[in-house]
Amino acid sequence: MKSPMSSAPKTLFEKVWEQHVVVAPAGEPTVLYIDLQLLHEVTSPQAFEGLRLAGRKVRRPDRCIATVDHNVPTTIEGRIKIVDQIAAKQISTLRKNCADFGIELFDVDSPDQGIVHIIGPELGLTKPGMTIVCGDSHTATHGAFGALAFGMGTSEVEHVLATQTLPQSKPKTFRITVEGELPRGVTAKDIILAIIGQIGTDGATGCVIEYAGSAIRALSMEGRMTICNMSIEAGARAGMIAPDEVTYAYLKGRRYSPKGAAWDEAVAEWSKLPTDPGARFDRELVIDASELVPYVSWGTSPGMVAPITATVPDPAAASNEQERKGFERALDYMGIKAGTPLDAILIDRVFIGSCTNGRIEDMRAAARIAAGYKVSSHVSAMVVPGSQAVKKQAEAEGLDRIFKEAGFEWREPGCSMCLAMNPDVLSPGERCASTSNRNFEGRQGRGGRTHLVSPEMAAAAAIAGHFVDIRTWEVKR
């Protein structure tokens, strides 16, 4: 259908959105078609139960996949027999639900098991232009491919299972352009921490962010996924990056990527997706990449970040009373004082992994820093690859040996200590340098204190026993 509007310049988001509108009834949310639903053990059981109670079936099992990640222990012994009976029941419930409704499951013993947001791209399920949902807020990760991907609650999981659609109000668009060259030692994680620090944890509420600019284009797919992953920490519905040659090179040859003539057709379609010149966004922000530094979070919200060279901020500097109280509460919980240099903060634990930083490139980056060093005697450090495929690749490259020689534990894939729904938990008062995405109170265990950093910064902190400015690190090998 041609209309005068059809030639107006469009954003990447608008193109994907329009391609998926089933019906847009006046005065109601748009019914949006969903190309792929990812499922895991924690947010799906009540959805399947709802289907059974209503006598409904899964409309498109071929547009669903499932895996186990949140609850699974990350030790081999722990996985053989899961001692937490409630967790074990949740996992066996997913198994039964997938069998009953005909959904492909990558179970705990599958060579394709892993964190749901890591295996989707690895298997070539995640592709440009698709709509992808999951009962998990970090679904935004898949937006790195130019997909519209967002998290949702369990009622919505059920809705997508039953109808392969989701009623959605159209979000606003927000382009964040990161221009210039990243300084050495500054990573994708630092870009997104800087953005959240600048706009706040509700800075993009109601928006889909498009990340653009030369610094974003220069990133690998792994780096782009790290950035889109944490869109939710800025309050956004989703984050997206336009597909390009980097995207196609990543996807080519993956299990569920198109093959042969279908590949050429797909690339032709994908190439039409990037935002047209002159397309308008509801909001814009430009960031100079050359001014970015390595960041460390100091508080209990992902917006509470500061450059590694800075000191812990003074609550007196807060802009209002509620913020001041929030700062004081955060410092009290974190057990640190205003004015403390961030690189003087001693740590007890290190966690390298998660859907934010559990991909092969993250493993390589951390190993490069750790090679030839030893983990500090007062630190316990673990590396948890995001998937079986990441683990296999890392082992083929000898990264596991580098970590183990340095004194890191090398674990089995899963969400692990990012949310500590499994045996990987901080003890009260323990302080952790973590490559994950949330530093909320108790996120990694009740009373645990989380500082968010890049994989390089986490590896260096493990060795030094405190945070260090990675730009001054001497790489040994």
Added chain:
Amino acid sequence: MEPFRTLTSIAAPLDRANVDTDQIIPKQFLKRIERTGYGEFLFFDWRKNAAGQPDSTFVLNDPRYNGAQILIAGKNFACGSSREHAAWALSNYGFRVVIAPSFADIFFSNAGKNGIVLVRLSEEQVNKLLNNAKTLANYQLTVSLEEQTVTDSLGFTASFEIDPFRKFCLIEGLDDIGLTLRHEAALDAFEAKHDQAGWLKAK
């Protein structure tokens, strides 16, 4: 879903911004496969100290707020994880309304699916209500969804915006899947055509 029209209740003040869903319902309670029974775990780590005893300084442990069905909170309420368990916990505990300057997007959707009315007022208005609820004995608010107003007996009146369709669903207590399936013929036609686009196939 229980229909909602008007509610008068004690209002509990939770004077914190950026309350995240990890606080509303900590992860250890997400392993259950049921949809009910989360009320006792609401704000668990704030309600109970490390020894498992009630923390008397936390607002919901203050007997003045027993039976409160309205919660007043700071901006960006329920940010973080998408867990609908947060909405289930609030609802199971007895809350039917949350008043705050802003809410996180996913929670906004989850709350609606569980009959929880989210009322957005200005920071100034919310601060006034927080203050009243903290300082006045037996402070009650009336929330009318039909009128889109929040009032008290002392003369406070505020109106709030709500999407008309969301309002309709909350008042009628409507099931979402049923609503979507009104469009099943359109969905069948769309899907048949959409499936022809090989580049949008999942597998």
